[in-house]
Amino acid sequence: MKDVVATALMLLVAAPALAADLTGTASVIDGDTLEIRGTRIRLHGIDAPESQQFCQDSAGKNWRCGQMAALALSERIGRRTVTCEQKDKDRYGRVVAACFVGGENLNAWMAANGWAMAYQQYSKDYVGAEATARAARAGIWAGTFQPPWEWRAAKREGKPQVANQSRLAPVTAPTKAPGECQIKGNINSKGERIYHVPGGRSYGQTQIDTSDGERWFCSEDEAQAAGWRRAGQ
Structure with missing residues (x-):
């Protein structure tokens, strides 16, 4: 003891x-x-x-x-x-x-x-x-x-500085669905990157603002590869 x-x-x-x-x-x-x-x-x-x-x-x-x-x-x-x-x-x-x-x-x-x-x-x-x-x-x-x-x-690695390759706001992303790219990549109030597929519960009410880093995807594989996750509903 x-x-x-x-x-x-x-x-x-x-x-x-x-x-x-x-x-x-x-x-x-x-x-x-x-x-x-x-x-x-x-x-x-x-x-x-x-x-x-x-x-x-x-x-x-x-x-x-x-x-x-x-x-x-x-x-x-x-x-x-x-x-x-x-x-x-x-x-x-x-x-x-x-x-x-x-x-x-x-x-x-x-x-x-x-x-x-x-x-x-x-x-x-x-x-x-x-x-x-x-x-x-x-x-x-x-x-x-x-x-x-x-x-x-x-x-x-001795590479020159690049003016932001991976910032969340791709300035060239279209504000409307580009052709067959119908999946909505949304950033919620917590900064989480979530994508919505057509027919999903929140798909219709989700608005995409590309100036705020949101974007469209042509497939779920593309969205997931970019670091986005599927919406729960």
Whole structure:
């Protein structure tokens, strides 16, 4: 019994005081990374443009979206105390957390204001926030851009930056059903990509707005290959 108690005490002593370690004055490293008292913190569930990344505005002109994302986060925090709730650690040893200032979720704020994308590979928590920014054409959604994870991959491979190959809004998609392509690819209020087939319960009332990233498909295989799922009804 004494051994069990001793082991438990050792574990308690060894456990880090995460609440204390993750509360304090924060320095902004980039649009999704903070530092508090020497601890690097990666904002959970979002991915902001990299510091050296450019986006294109509605006129096709380059602008430093990565730099602006970091500035937006810094201005939002100001001199206020930041509190981060750890969720994990990434492969670089950084704490992965949801961070708050004045009760506001900074992760959600960055996504909702178009300064970061929902990082759906790791979490669906901010898909709705991203949809809000996309609908409002806020931040990076005002023009075209390359998702940060694709930008990083291209840089590692030595490829030139591409002006957004995989943004959700294909500007050339038709507003009316093109010939035999009758399947409706709709984006709901949560940012989920769902397709509706003729005869489906919601098919008739579903409107397609290609300027908001919605589109038509010619087959279910095509829709699924593009990452859309069939409507439940």
